[in-house]
Amino acid sequence: MSSDLLDLIDRWKSLTVLVIGDAMLDCYLTGSSDRLCREAPAPVVAIHQRQDIPGGAANTAANLISLGSKPLLLSVTGTDHEGDRLRTALEQRGLSLAHLLQSDRATLAKQRIMAGSQVLVRLDQGSTEAIAGDLERTFIDQLIAQFPLCDAVIVSDYSYGVLTPRIIQVLADLQARFPRTVVIDSRRLENYRTVGVTAVKPNYEEAIQLLGLPKQLQNRAEQIAPHGDRLLAITGAAIVAVTLDLEGAIIFEAGQPPLRTYARPVPQNQTSGAGDTFISALTLALATGASTTTATNLATSATAIVVQQPGTTACKAEELCQAVIDATSRSKLILDQSDLATYIQQYRAAGQRIVFTNGCFDILHPGHVTYLTQAKALGDVLIIGVNTDESIRQLKGIGRPINPLSDRLIVLSALSCVDHVVPFAELTPKNLIRIVCPDIYVKGGDYTRETLPEAELVEELGGDVRILPYVDNRSTTRLIHQIRTLHV
Known part of the structure; x- marks a missing residue:
């Protein structure tokens, strides 16, 4: 890129x-x-x-x-x-x-x-x-x-x-x-x-x-x-x-x-x-x-x-x-979990409002960009937890991800609305949430408060859960299907 x-x-x-x-x-x-x-x-x-x-x-x-x-x-x-x-x-x-x-x-x-x-x-x-x-x-x-x-x-x-x-x-x-x-x-x-x-x-x-x-x-x-x-x-x-x-x-x-x-x-x-x-x-x-x-x-x-x-x-x-x-x-934007706590402490001391979201972000498309832009507007700092390749395979199956973790981190960090990206290997980002203690936890419109396993933890830590609408007809799965159709 x-x-x-x-x-x-x-x-x-x-x-x-x-x-x-x-x-x-x-x-x-x-x-x-x-x-x-x-x-x-x-x-x-x-x-x-x-x-x-x-x-x-x-x-x-x-x-x-x-x-x-x-x-x-x-x-x-x-x-x-x-x-x-x-x-x-x-x-x-x-x-x-x-x-x-x-x-x-x-x-x-x-x-x-x-x-x-x-x-x-x-x-x-x-x-x-x-x-x-x-x-x-x-x-x-x-x-x-x-x-x-x-x-x-x-x-x-x-x-x-x-x-x-x-x-x-x-x-x-x-x-x-x-x-x-x-x-x-x-x-x-x-x-x-x-x-x-x-x-x-x-x-x-x-x-x-x-x-x-x-x-x-x-x-x-x-x-x-x-x-x-x-x-x-x-x-x-x-x-x-x-x-x-x-x-x-x-x-x-x-x-x-x-x-x-x-x-x-x-x-x-x-x-x-x-x-x-x-x-x-x-x-x-x-x-x-x-x-x-x-x-x-x-x-x-x-x-x-x-x-x-x-x-x-x-x-x-x-x-x-x-x-x-x-x-x-992006050495200062792409963090591991050991460095994340230091940045969180600085943001808290400055009184900044932290927004957290997570996902695979395998093929970045306009739906993602719109969603992340809206998420950033809810606070001062936007931190994204990004699934590792192995965790994506466990969630999505063989053949995913299309793009390796290093590429996905670079592409996400290039967006001006993104402040930090942090990879995580677990199936849910609960460990990251405990480190971040987000003021707002954001997920896309195909979720509800009840279907989010992280929602209870976020609220226990004093944060709010927000569901943002996705852009219609924009998804990684749909893009992959279209690409595969072209080669049939």
Whole structure:
């Protein structure tokens, strides 16, 4: 599995991706502050470092080149000081300026004044009105020329005047003639409904605005989850990936159950540009034929890398490859029973809610993924007990398992909703349950409370038993039967 993902990332080198939208300059002025000014109760910051980084559509292009592909950035800057700094920052990252149009507009720029790692104030500047007619015509000419030459297109629309209704219509006409992987990140996604979009990436606030829902501070995924079909209809996209900050993301695809990913908490001032990384990796993966689940997991991994770094940053291909390798080894995720107690003690000390389930997981399919995603949503930590090969033979008979224990552990641990997998050789996981003392014990819908031999033990230890519905027509036994039928 690791080699397949590494091959997929390597194929990104062959992709040309057109990025259109609002390019901007992200400037970080960092210094120290130990006093207030006399004129007002405001800190005095002694600046000792200035860092200019591509932002907006320019940061998306920077992520694409860092991930190994060839981006073409089609945007607009001014002929001002900020425009010069943005162009220099792009050139330093190996990006071509051939399609970066210049005009008398003021370059979009965001300056952050920082004391140490703390952002004190952000100063925004630049033209936000719609681009003039002659510039719009030049932009359209470039779009028409470059679109057929690209493998994928990313639209980065901050509603700052570059993406006019006429340009959006030309984009729709080009997509109808030369279908490509087209992914949209926009504050006005409804305007792209007729473009023939592959995927869109609204953040939480953009999603609730589209749905007319109130803003809430917690349980955002649960609020959004029932509205996947509406989001797909409103946007006209085949895939909707709603990013939820600390709660990760929830992904909708027609005819498929929602897919959840989970994020590691980081300081809010380190998430600038994380959405650009997510959409870049998602687009590259989809353009090379990856499934929605694989593309989402790669995008989530790339985002996890950049949010560990301060400021607006880009994910490097080699960093993502290393993350894939690390995820495959999963030394910290694949545990034996002797190590499990140590982790449980740490989770208890942190006040985290532990969810436990168990099974064979012989051939992982969408029913499993949906079930495990729902299980994770019930708590903070999801631990899975996995039957050894011999215990499966005792339960299922000769010929099972199809996949050996080592493969099943690696595949399960690669799911972002899974925190630990632990093999067990007994026919029931009672010994594991005694170690874990789960807050919630979860099993699939073909069980009842009365048919679970573990239920009484879980409740004696203070836990709850939950039965989650399986996805219809999704089972390992059914898949094996279909495969065998093909060879009759």
